[in-house]
Amino acid sequence: MPLSNSPDVIVVGAGVVGAACAYYAARSGLSVTVVDRGPVAGGTTGAGEGNLLVSDKEPGPELDLALLSTRLWRDLAAGLPDGAEYEAKGGLVVARDAARMTALRAFARSQTAAGVTAQEVPADALHDLEPHLAPGLAGGFLYPQDAQVQPALAAAHLLRASGARVRTGQEVTAVLTGASGEVRGVRTRAGDLHAPYVVNAAGTWGGEVARLAGAHLPVLPRRGFVLVTEPLPRVVRHKVYAADYVADVASGSAALQTSAVVEGTPAGPVLIGASRERVGFDRTLSVEALRRLAAGATELFPVLAGVRALRTYAGFRPYLPDHLPAVGADPSVPGLLHACGHEGAGIGLAPATGLAVARVLTGDEPPLDLRPFDPGRFTGVTA
Structure with a gap:
């Protein structure tokens, strides 16, 4: 049974995308727990250069996501300690x-x-x-409009600003579901965590987290x-x-x-x-x-x-095969949301992704059209 202090949402992944999801979810009034099998920014985020780019994106959905993130990063940098080394160098x-x-x-x-x-x-x-x-x-x-942040600092500062409970060194071994297949939380080697929503922000391991929930994402x-x-x-x-x-x-x-x-x-x-x-x-x-x-x-x-x-x-x-991230609700597992598959642009696209996920969680209008990022577009596609 869920504990009385169970969070509203569990975010799997303490990289910059997971941190942004936690930050915007918390700002929307939700309680958040972030779980990662390693340290904060221990995966793709920690190996990134911190690029926040619009210059390399052709017109289309990813550029729309990048332009929104560009504006959000400017606002975030004004409030984060040392601006997370945000540099609007172009x-x-x-x-x-x-x-x-x-x-x-x-x-x-x-x-x-x-x-x-x-x-x-x-x-x-x-x-x-x-x-x-x-x-x-x-x-x-x-x-x-091109800029740069120090990605590990950005992730750490966003997590701290979110107020989320962060559990590092705890690998997710199962996604818990109810009788109708709905999300109930996650199982880690340290025990079970309960919540009605799970956000898959596991980066390169996003396909594995999806599989644990009975979903499919060919990352x-x-x-x-x-x-x-x-x-x-x-x-x-x-x-x-x-x-x-x-x-x-x-x-x-x-x-x-x-x-x-x-x-x-x-x-x-x-x-x-x-x-x-x-x-x-x-x-x-x-x-x-x-x-x-x-x-x-x-x-x-x-x-x-x-x-x-x-x-x-x-x-x-x-x-992901079409070079677009998966952002939004999984079509087959109620309560499971995806925020992964950003390839090399995850640091730049993190704020818009986090804001979009928070809006889906609260039932509010997304900040942009999420249909191109629908995780269900990969039904029948093998990795």
Whole structure:
């Protein structure tokens, strides 16, 4: 039987998406318990760069989610301690040649029509924004709405601000259901927790949590590496990447893909990405991936050729076949909601996801059309 102090909702996952769900649910008047088998931000969130991007998204549902999140992140940063290192530094997307610049110009034009601010930067003005960029680029676009947070800090601050009870180191081994299949809570190795709602914010393991509830969500891991340099003066002012990155993000290929993504941080180290490949949960260091990352970064910023890379880390992006997250109520398990499958954009999309989940929980109008993110769209789709 449920205990008298049982929460209204249990969130499975203490990454930034789960933290945002807890935060907005609590602000809606619900009591929340967050459960994670590891520490706060111990999964994809802790291996992320903290990107809050609109620049890499074509017009459509994900961009709508990103634009809402951009506004929400600004509000959150004003209230979180140290703003969770929120930095509205903007993104700079560059084209290597005239053909890529033409394609980038058309892409930016379509984004502008959807509400994105994109400012064309001619080739001779690129160095005004990034003095250390390689010569000979064809031009680019500046995206002032792009920003960055420190993702682990953001998750921790959101959880603390939510007032939720956080149970780390407690793996969920079952989703408890009633006689009619409705959610009753979760079972962990430390005991049962009861609530009428469970939010699956388990990231890359979202498919497994869905299975425990008798639901289906074909989440797959997509591995990525990041190189971290020694601390430097601010040699990279924006998030800078080549236009090819947009196509790589949208690709469904399982093979290794790399595209140059370079950004400075307030603490000094430069972060270098991005790679992606589908190899399950294999954490084996890929020398080839790191070689490509270093080559791509130095091609954009030759000054980095003489800089030491101090470490690298790997993470797994929660990938769904159509590149859109699952956000909303499960069609087959009453009381089960999903908030996972954001791939590499979970940190940026977390606030809008959390707000949407809170609105579903309270029966209020969602902040945007959730039909494209309906978890039921994967019925019959295998992972």
